[in-house]
Amino acid sequence: MSELDSLLIELSQKRSSDLSSKNRIKVTDDLQIKKVAFDMYKVLKDQYNDLWKVEDIEGEKFLVRSSDPKYSAKEEGDWVVTGNYDGDNVTLSYKKVPICSFSSDEFGFCSDDIFTFKSALLDMIDEDASFVKKVISRQPKAKVAAIESLFPELLK
Numbered sequence: 607m608s609e610l611d612s613l614l615i616e617l618s619q620k621r622s623s624d625l626s627s628k629n630r631i632k633v634t635d636d637l638q639i640k641k642v643a644f645d646m647y648k649v650l651k652d653q654y655n656d657l658w659k660v661e662d663i664e665g666e667k668f669l670v671r672s673s674d675p676k677y678s679a680k681e682e683g684d685w686v687v688t689g690n691y692d693g694d695n696v697t698l699s700y701k702k703v704p705i706c707s708f709s710s711d712e713f714g715f716c717s718d719d720i721f722t723f724k725s726a727l728l729d730m731i732d733e734d735a736s737f738v739k740k741v742i743s744r745q746p747k748a749k750v751a752a753i754e755s756l757f758p759e760l761l762k
Contacts, residue, residue, distance in 0.1 A: 633660065633667040646672065680724040685731055687724040693717025696724055698741070700757060706741050 631637065631649070638650035639658070646657045647669060658669040680687045686699045694710040694717065708727070710716060715723040730737045738760055742753055754761055 629671040630663075631658075631669050633669055637669075639669065680721070680728060682728040682732060685728060687727050689720045689724060693720045696720065696727070698727060700760065703753075703756065705753060706745060 633639075639647045640650070642648050642657065645660055647660065648655065649658055649669060652658075657672040659672050661668055661670050684701045686702070687696055688699070689696045696708045696715075697704050698706045698708070708715075708723070710720075713723070742750055742760060745753070
């Protein structure tokens with residue numbers, strides 16, 4: 607990509623009202639934010655529902671995204687898929703209980719496509735009833751027994 611193309615894309619993102627492409631926004635009177643803890647805020651209409659932190663940059667107040675959206679959790683009903691910050695591991699949880707980890711070494715995803723991998727996992731759970739059983743069956747016997755006792759509905 608040429609330097610001019612990169613500059614045009616950056617300018618377009620700055621002017622866009624879509625928060626998904628922004629990691630820093632200027633604090634203005636019309637910005638709708640909610641303080642959630644200490645110096646952490648949520649911004650209305652942030653599709654990733656991330657936390658933002660206020661920082662002073664060159665004498666002006668900005669909200670800076672506290673985490674990269676591609677590493678945040680993705681949810682579908684009782685299922686949550688969370689990626690680690692290094693982008694080399696994904697954890698699948700059911701009702702807030704970790705069921706399985708997926709490493710990039712074994713499954714071939716990289717940090718740039720971790721968000722797509724997490725979406726694909728949730729799609730597989732939604733579309734293929736046997737997928738969850740296969741994932742659980744690959745776990746150590748003690749873990750399978752614990753999952754079965756906690757969530758018998760997963761093995762039906």
